[in-house]
Amino acid sequence: MINPVKSIAPRYKLMTLILFFCSLIVVSSVYLTLPLLSVFEDEFQISSSKAAWAGSAFSFAFAGGGLLFGGLSDRYGRKKMMISGLCLLTATTLVIGTVDEFQWLIVLRVLQGLAASMFPPSVLAYAIEMFPINKRVTILGFISTAFLMASIVGQIYSSIVVLELSWNYVFYILGPVYFVSFILITISIPNDKTQKPVGSFFTPFRHIGGIFKKKGLPLCYIISATLFISLVGFFSTLGSYLSSSLFGLSHQEILWVRAVGIIGMFISPFDGRLVAKIGVKNVLWCGLILASIGLGLVGVWENLAFLILASIVFTAGIAMALPALISLIGTLAGELRASALSFHMFMLFIGASLAPIISIYLIDTVSHMFTFVMLAGLLLLSTVVPFYIRLEKKENTISQINQHKQTNVQNH
Template sequence: MSQPSAESAPKPHVTAVLFWSSLIVVSAVYLTIPLISLFADLFRVSASQAAWVGSAFSFAFAGGGLLFGVLSDRYGRKKLMMAGLALLGATTLAIGAVDSLPWLVALRALQGLAASMFPPSVLAYAMEMFPAKKRVTIIGFISTAFLMASIVGQLYSSLIVLTFDWTYVFYILSAVYLASFAAIVFGIPSDKSGSAKGSFFAPFARIGHIFKRKGLPIAYIISATLFTALVGYFSTLGSYLSGPTFGMSHQEILWVRAVGIIGMFISPFDGKLVARFGVKRVLCCGLALAAVGLGLLGIWPNLAFLIALSVVFTTGVAMALPAQISLIGQLAGDIRAIAVSFHMFMLFIGASLGPIVAVYLMDLGGYLFTFLILAGLLALSTIVPLFIRLGEAPTAAHGQAQHSA
C-alpha cells in the first residue's frame, strides 16, 4: 500500500474529530467505576457483584478489539468506526432503561463489544492516512485521548449523578455518541482499505504472522504491563487517599486524579521526541519516568508531593504509549492493523488485571509495597526495547515508514 504524502494528509479538523471520538469511546471503560456502590445499593448486591458492570465491559472490549481490528482490514477503518459509534449510541441508550443487574451487565458487555470496534480502527486509520512525518503526532493525540478517558469518564459520571438520576449518565452519552457518528461520517475522508474479497476467515489467519515478526511478540510485554500499572495505580491511589492517612472523599479523590491530566499533554509532542531521539529511546525514557514517579509515590504522606509524583507518572505513561504504538507499527509493516489490534487487546487485558493485582498486593504488603511492585514492572519493561532490533522492514512501505521515524 502506498504511503500518503504530506500534501495528501487529512486536514487539521480530522485530528480533532479523531481525538474527540477516541476520548468519548474509551471513557465508557471507566464510566461505571464511581457508580459501583450506587449499583450495589440499588440492586441490593455486594460491591464485588456490582463490579461486574465494569468487568463485563472490559473483557468484551479487550476481546472485541482483536476481532474487529482484523475485520477492519476486510471492511475498512472508517466503516468500523461508524458502526461502532452507531451501536454505542443504541446500546448506551438501552442501558439507561434497565431495571436489573443481569440486564445491566449484559448490556455493558454489548456496549464493550460495540466500543471495541473503534480503537484499533482509528489507530490503523491514523497510520495509513497520515504521512510518516506526522504519524507519531496523530498517534500521540489519539493516545492522549485514550489516557485522558481514564479520568474524564469517571469525572463525567460522578458529576452527572450529583445532579440527575444515574440513567442520565447513559442517556446524555448516547446522544453524544450519535453526534460523533455524524462527525465521523461527514468529517473525515474515507480510507482505501476494506476490499471484502476472499474468505471471511482469511484475515484471522494473519494473526499468526504477528509471532513470526522479529521483536514484535516481546514488544507486547510492554503493552500488558503499561495498563496493568496505570489501572493498578488508579485502584491503589483511591484506597490510599480514602484511608486513614488522608481521609479524602470520593469527589476529592477524583479531583486529585484529574490533576494527572497535566502529564498526559506530552503525548502529542511524542512525534518530535521520536524524530530527534528515536522511538526506542523515547519508549525507554517514558517507562523509566513512569517507574520513578510510581515508585516514589508512597514514601512521604504529603498531598502536594503525591500530586507532583502522580504528574511525573502520567507524563511517563503518556510518553511511552504513542512510542509503543509507533514501535509496533514499525515492526509489523504490512500487518500493522492486526499488530496494533493485538496491542490494544494486551493493553486492556492489562487494564482488567490492574485492579486484581492491586488489591492482592495491597492485602499482601500495603500501599507502598503495591506502588513499588507496579513501578518494578515498569522498570523491568525498560529492558524489553534493548532486545528489539529495528532492521530491514518486511515490506517496502514499512521501510519508508521506518526510515522516516
C-alpha cells in the same frame, strides 16, 4: 498559486481533532461505572463484588472484541468499522439507561463493550495509513492521549452526573454524544482505501497468528500489558490510599487528585518531535524510565503534595511511552498492522483487568506504599525490552526522513 502543503494542513488538523474527541469519549465508556458501583449496590440490592461486574463485563467484551474487529477492519475498511461501532454504541448506551434489572445491565454492558471495541484498533490503523510519515507519531500521540485521559474523564463525568441527576442520565446524555461522533466521522473523515477482500471471512483472524512471526513484535506486547497494569493499578491503589485514615479524602476529592494527572498526559502529542530527534525506541525507553521513577516516588513519602507531583511525572512517562509503542508496533507489523494493533489493545485491557486484582491483593497482604513500589518495579523491568527489539535500517532512518520533510515544508 496555492501552496498544496498549506491547503492540506488544515484538513489534517480537523481530522486530528475529530479523532481525538471520538477516541476520548469511546474509551471513556470503559471507566463510566467505576464511581457508580455503590449506586448499583443500593439501586439493585446487590453485593459489591456483583456490582463490580458492571465494569468487568464491559472490559472483557472490549478486550475480546478488539481482536475480532481489528481483523475485520482489514477486510471491510477502517472508517466503516468506526461508523458501525459508533452507531451500535449510540443505541446500546441509550438502552442501558432504561434498565431496572441488574442482569440486563450486565448484558447491555457486554454489548456496549463489543460496540466500543470496533473503534480503537480501527482508528489506530486509520491514523497510520491515512496520515503522512511526518505527522504519524503526532496523531498517534493525540489518540494515545485520548485513551489515557479517558481513564480520568470517564470517572469525573459519571460522578458529576450521578451527583446532579441519577445514574440513568450518565447513559442518556452520553448516547446523543456518540451519535454526534457518528455524524462527525461519517461526513468529516475521508474514506480509507479498502483493499479488495482476499480469502474467506475468517482470513483476517489467521493474521493474529502471523503477528507472532514478526521479529520483535511479540516483545512489544509485554510492554502493552505492563503499561496498563501500572496505570490502572496506580488509580485502583490511589483511591484506597487517599480514602484511608492517613489522608481521609472524600470520593469527590480523590477524583480531583486523579484529574491532576491529566497535566502529565499532555506530553503525548509532542512524541512526534521527540521521535524525529532521538528515535522511536529511545522515546519508548525514556517514557518507561520516567513512569517508573514517578510511580516509585509515590511510594516513598506519605505527603499529598509530593504524591500529586509524582503522579504527574508518572502519567507523563506513560503518555510518552504509549504513542511510541503504538508507532513501533505499526512499523514492525507492516501489512499486519491492524491485527497487531488490535492485539495490542487486547493486551492493554487484559492488563487493565488484572491490575485491580494485583493491587487489592498487595494492599491486603502488605501495604499501599509497597503496592506502588511493586508496580514501579514491574515497569522498570519492562525497560529492558526495547533493547531486544531490532529495527531494519530503513525503519531506523524514519526520524531523518521526518526532519528532511519538515525542513522542506519550512523552505516552501
